[in-house]
Amino acid sequence: MPLDEVRVSVLDRAFLFGDAVYEAIRIYEGRLFLIDRHLARLRRSLNELGIVCDVDRLYARLLDTISASKAKSAMAYLQVTRGADSNRSHAFPPAEVRPNELIWIQEYTSADPYQARRHQGVAVITHADLRWARRDIKTVNLLGNCLAAEAAHQAGAYEAILYEADGRVTEGSHTSVFAVKQGKLLTTPGGTQILPGVTRGFVFDLARKYGIPFEERTFFKDDIPTVDELFLTGTTTEVLGIITVDGRPVGAGSVGPVTLTLADAYKKAVTSWLEEKASE
Ligand SMILES: Cc1ncc(COP(=O)(O)O)c(C=O)c1O
Structure with a gap:
């Protein structure tokens, strides 16, 4: 209806x-x-x-x-x-x-609503993680997420990266977050503090396939200036590079090579899955 x-x-x-x-x-x-x-x-x-x-x-x-x-x-x-x-x-x-x-x-009005941003990358802000203790359950209780997303919107940023009181990064308001340091992917360990992102899990599979090492390891807000790349993942976002955090550039200030490889790998995986489905 x-x-x-x-x-x-x-x-x-x-x-x-x-x-x-x-x-x-x-x-x-x-x-x-x-x-x-x-x-x-x-x-x-x-x-x-x-x-x-x-x-x-x-x-x-x-x-x-x-x-x-x-x-x-x-x-x-x-x-x-x-x-x-x-x-x-x-x-x-x-x-x-x-x-x-x-x-x-x-x-959607296009095949990829994020097309332009995928090459340019996006700005994000950091924001306190104000949510409850069972973020692994995908509930509609999203006020903590909405407050952070609105703060990002007000700042002209695409997303807010959330951090706990001790500074550890959890995830985005509606995305998972990955860092790249010396060629290795780092992301918040699974548990009750984050949503088990479907795309996050799929990116693990892609990393395995493309020989990119990864580790579920806590990183802190203060570590952000030391990482080479940062990117977001999500069902609609797919793999999206971050170029600034709170107005400061990440790494070289453009979408990094590991992020681009994974964003491209994601697209290729969708294409080959569609080809497979079409021939069934
Ligand atoms: C808080 C949060 N983290 C991560 C994600 C990404 O999850 P998925 O990759 O399953 O879309 C979402 C998606 O809505 C989310 O709301």
Whole structure:
């Protein structure tokens, strides 16, 4: 149905408590990229919060919705809320309250909305990580992310890199962060302090394939001036080079060679996956 006709109760727990999980999946040529990884993460988010949802059925509906939309280059947004009870009560509602599900296909006007920025790179700021202690769950509780993203926007930057009270870098407001130091990729170790980014995991695979060493190792805000390259990864962002942090250049001040290699490798992986799918 048209998006502006969709109605949700004000009693829905996503509205009242941010009690919902979501996934954003990239669609290339009408096909869902890395879908198994996204569905696995969705299942995990649902399990961690005890929201009961038949993900196989949701996936079937997602495929139908994509066909109906005829979208080629797009983002699929899935959200599952704990549902709407008859009143506002913090504790979970009885089992007969069913989850609400949203499947939303957001079409892009181009094959790659980030095309220009991919070569130029982007500016980022640093911002305190104000979020809760279970950032590994992909919930719609995103106020800490929104405050940081707005600060970046106000500063004319693309993204905010978040850091803990002791200075350790976690991730971006809606992306994962990688540093390159002496040819090696460094990124925040997996755990409850970051979202297990699907693209982050895919970049590990690409690094293995292209012989680029990588390590899940904590790095600090104060380490940023010493790194050679910095880049962001995300489902829509793919691999995006950072050229300034808080107005100061990163490395040589342009998108570095390792970042360019991985950004190109990502594109090639999508192309060969599409070729494979087309011949099936
Ligand atoms: C906080 C956060 N970190 C990282 C990511 C990147 O994750 P993915 O690569 O799965 O899109 C996102 C994406 O929305 C995010 O919100």
